[in-house]
Amino acid sequence: MTSNVGRRRFLLTGSLVGAGVLATACTSNSEETGNTNQQSVSTGGDNDKPGTKVTIGFSAPAADHGWIAAIAKNAEAQAKQYSDVDFKPVEPTNDINQQISAVESLIAQKVGALVILPNDGQQLNQVARKAMDAGIPVVNLDRVFPDKLSYRTWVGGDNYGMGVAAGHYIGKKLKDKGVAKPVILEIQGIATLPLTQDRSKGFADALKTYGFEVTAQQDAQFTVESGNEVAGNLLQAHKKIDALWNHDDDQGVGVLAAIKQANRNEFFMVGGAGSANAMREIKNGGVLEATVTYSPSMASSAIKLARLIAQGKGMADLVEKQVPQSITLASETITKDNVDQYLPLGFES
Known part of the structure; x- marks a missing residue:
């Protein structure tokens, strides 16, 4: 947003x-x-x-x-x-x-x-x-x-619930992979909005249950352009990343573009909101593995x-x-396993 x-x-x-x-x-x-x-x-x-x-x-x-x-x-x-x-x-x-x-x-x-x-x-x-x-x-x-x-x-x-859902998806996957000290990045929307703060708190609280925390966090103003710029900066600053949560699928268009431009694929990403283009990315396979809904x-x-x-x-x-x-x-988690069920409901970014 x-x-x-x-x-x-x-x-x-x-x-x-x-x-x-x-x-x-x-x-x-x-x-x-x-x-x-x-x-x-x-x-x-x-x-x-x-x-x-x-x-x-x-x-x-x-x-x-x-x-x-x-x-x-x-x-x-x-x-x-x-x-x-x-x-x-x-x-x-x-x-x-x-x-x-x-x-x-x-x-x-x-x-x-x-x-x-x-x-x-x-x-x-x-x-x-x-x-x-x-x-x-x-x-x-x-x-x-x-x-x-x-x-x-x-x-x-449920903004807090979005963060919790994203945190559990990332936390469980990293725990199952046996990653001890993961590099977890978070790209927010507008940092000053209470909804963004709720999302970040839910994310941090969920990660904490796995013994993890956010490595770096930056806001991207809910725009494609800012998403692209912020993601580019974070990719340059972190030579190795384990997971990334982007709060908003609209700004995620720019985030994904930056990731592809940097030719980075050593990590996985979770989106936020449930856009149609995010669901198509999930269906096709790649860095974006899931998104959490905000309908x-x-x-x-x-x-x-x-x-x-x-x-x-x-x-x-x-x-x-x-x-x-x-x-x-409620905020639901969309993955490759259930994306076909949600794809007809996705909004276009």
Whole structure:
């Protein structure tokens, strides 16, 4: 991800499939009535049936990155599934002040709910709080607002879990190979973002269980160009490498290019997010052996949740009458063994 980007990925057609688990949680095709004990509760009915007309405002960074492009496409496609949703996206931008102004325009229009993926949660916290104070529920997507009063529900990926998944893959493989003091490199996205810090912590914590630690770490801003430059510098600085974790498959295009240019293949690499090109690299064999997911299907889920909240509904498969305050998607590890299963869901970098 980048300050211009948000974090990680799947194609439009796959996004709705990728959101399947959560979508199932949001809808129910039949009504069940508990009659075995007093704790059994009748669940909600079909939440996908047309209900009260609602307007959902949407704001996200500019789609100059594969994952962010998938986020915008998924949100729009999901909104189109509902005849009772009027979808109002504002112009995507990587300028903080412009995004604040765009959100303020949606507040002025008195939309029924807002879905916001902020360029920076800290800097957009105040305008999100303004929406909540005006009675407009905010579904905070991916980059979290620090003030819980600034959003009704947060939905996003498991950044710490991404790091843990990558750390376990690398740690186990090196341990099985009997490597005593491995050289492990880490290429982050944007170092100042909490999501990046969570990923790095999860990675370090997982490696620690194998007695390993990160040898060198550098951020690459979630761009292909920076990925290429940073990887080139790290390759020059380390004549022997055992493993590399790159946080983001979009910037990974540049990382892989640098590796190929340097003609280095003594190590293996793990990616992050689940892009289609990363999966193709995994399928073909080579340095990139795995990637850990961070699905942009979360945008589809955010629209579903915003609609339910605006209509005063809960998630039909849950006992509770309201949508939960926080929903975290799981991070999965894609390898050559299961890549064919995930490839149709990959977003293009």
